[in-house]
Amino acid sequence: MMPQWKPVLIIKDLTKIYGGGCPRCLEVTGPDFETNICRHCGAVVACGQVSFELYPGEVLGIVGESGSGKSTVVRLLYFDYEATSGELYFRDGPSGSPSQVQLPQADANLLTLNSFQKRQLRHVCLGMVYQNPHLGLRMAVSSGGNIAERLIMAGYRHLGRMRDRSAQLLAKTEIPVERLDEPPRNFSGGMRQRVQIAKALSNNPVILFLDEVTTGLDLSVQARVLDLIRQLQSEFHLAVIVVSHDLGVIRLLTSRTMVMKCGRVVESGLTDQILEDPQHPYTQLLVSSQL
Amino acid sequence: MLEIEQLSKTFQIHILEGKVIQALKNVSFQVAAGEFLGISGPSGIGKSTLLKCIYQTYLSNGGRILYDSRRWGRIDLAQAAHQVILELRQTEIGYVSQFLQVLPRVSALDLVAEPLLLKNGLPRGEARKMAAGFLERLFIPANLFGAYPVTFSGGEQQRLNLARAVIWKPRLLLLDEPTASLDQQTIGIVVDILKELKEQGTTLIGIFHHDDLMTSIMDRVYPLSREN
Numbered sequence A: 001m002m003p004q005w006k007p008v009l010i011i012k013d014l015t016k017i018y019g020g021g022c023p024r025c026l027e028v029t030g031p032d033f034e035t036n037i038c039r040h041c042g043a044v045v046a047c048g049q050v051s052f053e054l055y056p057g058e059v060l061g062i063v064g065e066s067g068s069g070k071s072t073v074v075r076l077l078y079f080d081y082e083a084t085s086g087e088l089y090f091r092d093g094p095s096g097s098p099s100q101v102q103l104p105q106a107d108a109n110l111l112t113l114n115s116f117q118k119r120q121l122r123h124v125c126l127g128m129v130y131q132n133p134h135l136g137l138r139m140a141v142s143s144g145g146n147i148a149e150r151l152i153m154a155g156y157r158h159l160g161r162m163r164d165r166s167a168q169l170l171a172k173t174e175i176p177v178e179r180l181d182e183p184p185r186n187f188s189g190g191m192r193q194r195v196q197i198a199k200a201l202s203n204n205p206v207i208l209f210l211d212e213v214t215t216g217l218d219l220s221v222q223a224r225v226l227d228l229i230r231q232l233q234s235e236f237h238l239a240v241i242v243v244s245h246d247l248g249v250i251r252l253l254t255s256r257t258m259v260m261k262c263g264r265v266v267e268s269g270l271t272d273q274i275l276e277d278p279q280h281p282y283t284q285l286l287v288s289s290q291l
Numbered sequence B: 001m002l003e004i005e006q007l008s009k010t011f012q013i014h015i016l017e018g019k020v021i022q023a024l025k026n027v028s029f030q031v032a033a034g035e036f037l038g039i040s041g042p043s044g045i046g047k048s049t050l051l052k053c054i055y056q057t058y059l060s061n062g063g064r065i066l067y068d069s070r071r072w073g074r075i076d077l078a079q080a081a082h083q084v085i086l087e088l089r090q091t092e093i094g095y096v097s098q099f100l101q102v103l104p105r106v107s108a109l110d111l112v113a114e115p116l117l118l119k120n121g122l123p124r125g126e127a128r129k130m131a132a133g134f135l136e137r138l139f140i141p142a143n144l145f146g147a148y149p150v151t152f153s154g155g156e157q158q159r160l161n162l163a164r165a166v167i168w169k170p171r172l173l174l175l176d177e178p179t180a181s182l183d184q185q186t187i188g189i190v191v192d193i194l195k196e197l198k199e200q201g202t203t204l205i206g207i208f209h210h211d212d213l214m215t216s217i218m219d220r221v222y223p224l225s226r227e228n
Helices: A070-077 A115-125 A143-153 A159-172 A177-181 A189-201 A219-236 A247-253 A271-276 A281-288 B047-055 B082-091 B108-118 B124-137 B154-166 B184-199
Strands: A009-018 A044-054 A059-064 A085-090 A126-129 A207-211 A239-243 A256-261 A264-270 B002-013 B019-031 B036-040 B062-069 B073-076 B093-096 B172-176 B203-207 B220-223
Touching (some): A070 A239, A143 A159, A189 A219, A219 A247, A264 A281, B036 B047, B047 B093, B082 B093, B093 B154
Antiparallel strands (some): A009 A085
């Protein structure tokens, strides 16, 4: 009897094409052609036919060179960008649909939802930490206000409760609570990143996206952020997608990894297998380039 | 418990124009529950490769790795889904290499207590108490418990690594030379610990170099040779 695990997120053939696009875009791009620019119409295939499943409580890594489409994938999943084609299903409830959001039908392809429904889904079930804190935070608004913005979206209305919750989250991410009313522009890069994490966690998301969270941070802050993510992940049993080009981060945090090149997934497997027995030429090159 | 049938493993190295290296060829053996099997052979013969194939760190290219799991009965690890392998690693199969994978900002004590928290679900206090007892037994001085293992000596790291792998009492334990840089006295302790583990029902497969002490508690030795 083999077990049946229920994925929390199912992604099928997720594709994002910038520019006009033609029927042959997907045929003439990808790692075999060493390009993601269609030679017939000049469109850029940022990610093409990406399919995978994410299971509850697991940490999935996405690695690859710059421009390989890693961030595009998570930002499509967070509804920052509109996908060109593909299917996306999300389920955390027993009925096979997101438990906290009303969908038109239980088994709807989430990429076809209207923007209100997408926004609702994002604010109730998803969390995102961007590489660049400017994307995830309002720099001139107090840290507490940044977190409260998301709490309001998730249905909080009581100011005192929002302040308590913000303070609690900042404490958890090791930001002194006295700085609750200070805007993130007064903070260092590592602190901004931690405010973003606090904000992303404020609505108790089911899935957390981390886009290069530790890039550009110094080593001790990086260790602190990684430590925090590990702790929070085991505490809240979150499903997490970690995008990084740092193989050390991937080794430390993830159990499964996908390798992307030129907008396509070239290899996926258990993280230790990807790092120790890479099959694809690009993955072999990537692993052997590690410091 | 574990049955290896005609296991083969090749490495294709793309940087050498796709040169194929045959690491294992048609390896077959069986391990009974509660047995301690040693694997012997000269360097580069594929002993570690074999263990890594069983643990699924390496993808095998042919043959079957049949494992009698507690939860799902007999399954072929080479064909099993990633989720199954992850679950087995979490609950049944342990692997210990020569090198310690340290986690940043985690003290030696917490590093060893972690498997008890995550895998056996013990409360934090109890896990730390057990970990402390274990470390003392392996001659790690108590004043180092709170320190980060990155700063430890090679031998101390190796002992931590072993403690981390053994403390949660896996059902099948794969040992890849975990005693390589330990002195005779410590090896003696390790032998005692493994013996206890075996008495409690753990099945062990291990690689040890020139180690008479270890050979004394092995049930059988499987020699890997060039034909494999």
